[in-house]
Amino acid sequence: MATDNRQVTSEGHSEELLAQVAALPGLPGVYRYYDADETVLYVGKARNLKKRVSSYFQKNHGGTRIGHMIGKIARLETTVVRSEAEALLLENNLIKTLAPRYNILFRDDKSYPYLKIEAGTFPRVAYYRGAVDKKHSYFGPYPSAWAVKESIQLIQKVFRLRTCEDTVFANRTRPCLLYQIKRCTGPCVNLITPEDYRHDVESAEAFLRGETQQVLDTLQERMMAHSERLEFEQAAELRNRMSALSKVLHQQSVETVSDKDVDILAVRVQGGKACVNLAMVRGGRHLGDRPYFPSHVEDAAAVQDFDDQIDAAPAQPLEVQVLEAFIAQHYIGVPVPPSLITSHPVSRELVDALSQQTGVKIGAVHNPREQRRLWLEMAEKNAELQLARLLAEEGSQQARTRALVEALDLAPDNLDTFRVECFDISHTAGEATQASCVVFQNHKMQNKEYRRYNIDGITPGDDYAAMRQVLARRYARLAQAGRDTPDATPPVAVEAPALAQASPDAAVAGEAQPAPARKPRGSGGGAERLPDLVLVDGGRGQVSMAREVFAELGLDLSVIVGVEKGEGRKVGLEELVFADGREKVYLGRESAALMLVAQIRDEAHRFAITGMRARRARVRVGGSQLEEIPGVGAKKRARLLQRFGGVRGVASASIEDIATVEGISRELAEEIYRALH
Incomplete structure (x- = not known):
């Protein structure tokens, strides 16, 4: 059935189309939507054509994806079938033929390759792609040409069937190199009888069908028969084939499961x-x-x-x-x-x-x-x-960065220098709390700019206080640098030094140390500027804490975005929470922007977890004590740990034992002993 687009209603669809929709039967079938250019938009199936198709035209779907498709519909075709199974088969035949814009479509790949064993007195094994017939034996299909060729090499090695073209085979006067390296039995010059060659062909076919035990049994029977006739050379040849086949079965993990294919x-x-x-x-x-x-x-x-x-x-x-x-x-x-x-x-x-x-x-x-x-x-x-x-x-980092910028309505001066910093808090029941800061710039993670912050002076397990401390310590100096810039906007009054006080334990590996004044956001300079986007791993609570810190520092609140876990904490259901009052946003699990946000968030979490675990281990076993002893560098520390099996072993050793380690003097051994006791 089809309609012509004549009189058009105010909703954009012709009266003929809507009348046809109203007249559809309540039977199973397949429907096709076309646009004004006769391009197929969508192919669908339905148990009830009338109910399904009419639902598309009963309300305004707005600017959604489904709304865009419905707005383009100019013509409809339907086909009534006898059953849902017929509808399913017809639907997918049409999808593959018509390639609709709104159906999941798999490219019609070229035909699969096969391994072919040709008919004849001395059958040839060959690679084949195309239509099969009953004259020859075909095995497969195989996923790739490489897989077929690998199987052919296996057949040559174990069963020694020929692979040469018929024209070459008919004109040989002496065996080729494949015979010399035991990859062919030389049927071209009658070095094997047709009956023995047929046995090899049957064994190869049985192997390709998965009848591996039958093949081994047949080879063993033939070997014993040759042995009884005192044909020890032929028996030894078959023994070698059995050994080669057993090795192949072991290497390729051939299984004797009930379903071979x-x-x-x-x-x-x-x-x-x-x-x-x-x-x-x-x-x-x-x-x-x-x-x-x-x-x-x-x-x-x-x-x-x-x-x-x-x-x-x-x-x-x-x-x-x-x-x-x-x-x-x-x-x-x-x-x-x-x-x-x-x-x-x-x-x-x-x-x-x-x-x-x-x-x-x-x-x-x-x-x-x-x-x-x-x-x-x-x-x-x-x-x-x-x-x-x-x-x-295909989905380059540049495209993902652009998708994130557009999704959050940001306007960086240069997409290549767009900078994201993400924070996460990690601890174990309040023990060894650490914050991590990871950096995304130039369309990739910048691991050399990662930072860890030891969090002290807070109630154990208070993630909000930990987030407040790390943000203050990270951005107080940058905010001050922005205020010191001649053309900077006058900031809100703030006691930045009070916010930015670091704990005595703050100087850990990778943590930011006092640095020269940094440039404000947008002025370039890589790490010497405020980021274009600050991600915090958390919902409204963490965002509110970040908002307080940025307000006190006089910084732009619009750059703060929280990554709130979705229902069931499932990946792909995260929502973005904004500090400047905007409604939270769900980008969709297929969103390239959300994928980039999740990547950055997960990296911050990984970096925080590894740092927290290392710090917790040092606290529990005193590992940091060796690092704090004057005169004990990385090499001496490594020798001590290697000799005594860890910090506890060093602590239990005597001064005399410590002094036996290369590079450790008696005086340094006494210093190490005192420090660990």
């Missing part, structure tokens, strides 16, 4: 990008992985969430949406193994439709055990690595 599917979503990693197991052998990166993820997720609301169905996680889209699109025209292992549960409806389409009963498991669990864990790790690579290549 399995596809393992793991999905990861981050920063508006997604990766589905497909790992293939054929004949019990893990052949390799191939990553797939869908497009239109964010737009499609918005439409899917809208559809779920209409159906009063629980919202599907984005990972599940991506995984189901991949399964539905990928296996169109591609052989499906009887077992699928998935990182997230997929709908039974989808698996049944896939079985119906292929004629093979397919099972899907998302919580496997034993060997299949190991396969899934490998696939998940590869998905993470491939997505990280994609984000590094």
Whole structure:
């Protein structure tokens, strides 16, 4: 069905379109939206076409993603089907064919390669890509050409089948180099009988099907037969093949699991990008992985969430949406193994439709055990690595920095010098409290500018007081430098020195020490200026404390942003809290800006945790005491710790024992003994 865009209503849709929507049947089917340029916008399926499609036109959706799509709809087409399974299959065939703007779309990759064993008296093993036929034997598909070639090398090494072209094979008068290095049995010059070569071919095919034990048994039977006939050379050759095959099985972790052919599917979503990693197991052998990166993820997720609301169905996680889209699109025209292992549960409806389409009963498991669990864990790790690579290549740090600047409505003079400082507090039940400050500039973390601050003089466990102390100590001098600048704005009266008093224990590794006056924010100078953005790990309480400090120092409150953990403290649900009175903002788990904020926040947390643990260890075992002894430098300290196994060992040693350490005199040994006692 189709409509022409003639009379247009005030809402922007033609009367014919709205009339067609009102006349839709309450049956299962597939619908397509087109814009005025006849470009397909979205393909969807529904149990009830009338209910689903009419929901798009019943209210104003504003400037949301779904609203932008609906505003472009100029024409509608629908197809009624007999069942939901038919609707699912038709929907994904159309998605793959039409490439709609608001559907998750996987690129139609070129066909998979196979390992082919040709028919004939002396069959050849070869790499093959294309349509298969019944004349030859095909094994695979394989995830990559490299995986096929590796398997061919394995077949040559263990079963010594030929790989040369027929024209070369027919014109050989002496064996080639492959025969000399024991990678071929020389059938081209009749150095092996057709019957023995056929046995090798059958063994190779059985191995590729995963029948490894049967192959070993067959080789052993042939070896014993040669031995009984006193053909010891041939028996020794077969023994060497068995040894080589056993070694290969051990190296490649070939498993005798019940399902020999399995596809393992793991999905990861981050920063508006997604990766589905497909790992293939054929004949019990893990052949390799191939990553797939869908497009239109964010737009499609918005439409899917809208559809779920209409159906009063629980919202599907984005990972599940991506995984189901991949399964539905990928296996169109591609052989499906009887077992699928998935990182997230997929709908039974989808698996049944896939079985119906292929004629093979397919099972899907998302919580496997034993060997299949190991396969899934490998696939998940590869998905993470491939997505990280994609984000590094396509989602450059420059783009993420720009996304953050735009999301927070900032206006730095130069994006390349945009500077973020993030603070976090860490302690164990109030013990060894430390604050960390990490720096992001030039589109990357600047670890040389990280600082740690020992926090003392507060009630143990009072994170608000700790945040107040570290912010005051960090920015008091910078605020004073800004006031001393001739063109600086006159500040609010403030007793900066009182705020900035450091504890006696403040001078720790990496902490900021007294420095020359620093330039104000925006004037350049790298670390010698105030940051463009100050992130604090916490919600309204920490932001309020930061606001008090900045107000007292006469600094711009708009640069303070708190990172408040979302519901269930789940990553991707964080909200941003502002010190200048703006409403808090949720950027969305796919937001590149939120991904950058989370990266900076997590780095601050890591840096604080490591510093806190090191300080706590020094407090508990007295490790810092060696560092404070005059005359004991890094080398002497290392020799002492190595000799006595730690600070406690040094403390329990006598003066005479300490003096035996290289570089430690009797006088220094007495000084060390007194300091530790």
